[in-house]
Amino acid sequence: MTLNPANEAPTAPIPGVPAVRPIQVVQPEAPLVDVMNGAARLQIPCLDHGFVALVDCMPRLVPEGKTGDFAIVQAARVSYGQGTKQVSEDRGLVRYLMRHRHSTPFEMVEFKFHIAMPIFVARQWIRHRTANVNEYSARYSIVPDRFYRPEVDAIRKQSKSNRQGGDEPIEVGTAEEFLHMLERAEALYKDYLQLTEKGVARELARAALPVSVYTEWYWKCDLHNIFHFLSLRMDPHAQLEIQVFAQAMYELLKPIVPIAAEAFEDYRLEAMHLTRLEIDAVRSGKPLATENKREAAEWEAKKVRLGLR
Numbered sequence: 357m358t359l360n361p362a363n364e365a366p367t368a369p370i371p372g373v374p375a376v377r378p379i380q381v382v383q384p385e386a387p388l389v390d391v392m393n394g395a396a397r398l399q400i401p402c403l404d405h406g407f408v409a410l411v412d413c414m415p416r417l418v419p420e421g422k423t424g425d426f427a428i429v430q431a432a433r434v435s436y437g438q439g440t441k442q443v444s445e446d447r448g449l450v451r452y453l454m455r456h457r458h459s460t461p462f463e464m465v466e467f468k469f470h471i472a473m474p475i476f477v478a479r480q481w482i483r484h485r486t487a488n489v490n491e492y493s494a495r496y497s498i499v500p501d502r503f504y505r506p507e508v509d510a511i512r513k514q515s516k517s518n519r520q521g522g523d524e525p526i527e528v529g530t531a532e533e534f535l536h537m538l539e540r541a542e543a544l545y546k547d548y549l550q551l552t553e554k555g556v557a558r559e560l561a562r563a564a565l566p567v568s569v570y571t572e573w574y575w576k577c578d579l580h581n582i583f584h585f586l587s588l589r590m591d592p593h594a595q596l597e598i599q600v601f602a603q604a605m606y607e608l609l610k611p612i613v614p615i616a617a618e619a620f621e622d623y624r625l626e627a628m629h630l631t632r633l634e635i636d637a638v639r640s641g642k643p644l645a646t647e648n649k650r651e652a653a654e655w656e657a658k659k660v661r662l663g664l665r
């Protein structure tokens with residue numbers, strides 16, 4: 357690509373519109389460095405056949421001595437203009453933005469991942485609507501022979517307190533029975549292959565495959581919405597399997613935006629929201645004014661974190 361496009365013949369002008377003027381090339385003030393250190397991808401294996409791979413990001417090139425946080429600060433400075441002279445330190449500014457939920461500067465950073473995960477994890481993941489996704493098509497191609505089988509100690513009992521989740525490991529005998537059930541479901545893969553070879557359309561034949569089969573996609577999202585995703589999916593209330601992927605994603609982006617990641621941990625991930633009723637309870641020293649047992653239990657858990665019990 358030419359660095360001096362002014363020498364190139366201009367595109368034919370649109371009648372009645374002034375001709376586009378030549379591109380001005382502005383060289384960086386400091387040498388630029390690649391935040392991914394020249395890597396094609398940075399990858400973390402997850403579960404038995406999965407992975408999260410960081411394949412690209414924006415900004416990819418930053419001035420030497422800076423991190424990807426640079427793009428957040430750059431965007432914030434355009435909105436505050438001269439006003440940022442007071443909050444001149446990058447870290448202070450990023451932390452201020454995170455505390456005050458001034459989110460758009462974080463949207464100036466983007467990450468693109470290639471991910472392989474079981475379909476039941478993908479179903480939870482796809483609910484995060486702000487990402488751009490391109491998934492492997494099981495209409496075009498044969499689904500690869502990859503099925504999730506949890507480790508025995510990851511086969512959890514249905515939780516009694518949380519209807520949505522499992523908690524402690526189930527006894528080994530039952531865990532093995534469950535693994536046999538998965539094996540029987542995986543055995544359908546042979547029939548899937550045979551029937552597609554006989555001509556059954558791939559788009560229909562896949563209907564017999566279990567949701568433990570792996571799928572893949574490219575997933576691109578901005579940092580503000582990734583933090584939202586991570587705050588929900590790194591949370592202990594999220595399913596263990598998706599937590600594994602969310603943790604891996606966080607490990608990959610953290611070194612690229614260390615200041616934003618630190619602010620995310622301090623003000624979002626490890627933070628806690630207090631309701632008006634909870635603030636009243638702290639101020640008055642009285643029990644929480646609610647009849648709702650779940651809300652009362654949540655308050656008890658928060659009090660433990662606050663050192664009030």
Ligand SMILES: Cc1cc2nc3c(=O)[nH]c(=O)nc-3n(C[C@H](O)[C@H](O)[C@H](O)COP(=O)(O)OP(=O)(O)OC[C@H]3O[C@@H](n4cnc5c(N)ncnc54)[C@H](O)[C@@H]3O)c2cc1C
Pocket residue numbers: 483484485486487520581584585588589593594595
């Ligand atoms: C522990 C847990 C349990 C869950 N259980 C269930 C369940 O039982 N059943 C179920 O169906 N789902 C369940 N979900 C999914 C959940 O309800 C959300 O769909 C999912 O977490 C995505 O959240 P989101 O919409 O905030 O995120 P995103 O889709 O990433 O959106 C980010 C933010 O953008 C805004 N936004 C995006 N799209 C729109 C829109 N169209 N209109 C308005 N605002 C928008 C919202 O502010 C939103 O918070 C669960 C999620 C978790 C973490």
